[in-house]
Amino acid sequence: LMEAIADPDRAAAKRAFDAMMQMGKIDIAAIEAARRG
DSSP states (O other): OOHHOOOOOOOHHHHHHHHHTTOOOOHHHHHHHHHHH
C-alpha cells in the first residue's frame, strides 16, 4: 500500500490514493489496478 502511494510516477500514486480514499475497506488488488491505470 505504501509503495503504491509513494510511487515515483506521481500520476500512478494519485490514482492509487484516489482509489484508496473511495474504499470502506482497503482492497489492495483494486489499488494496484488503479496504480497500473
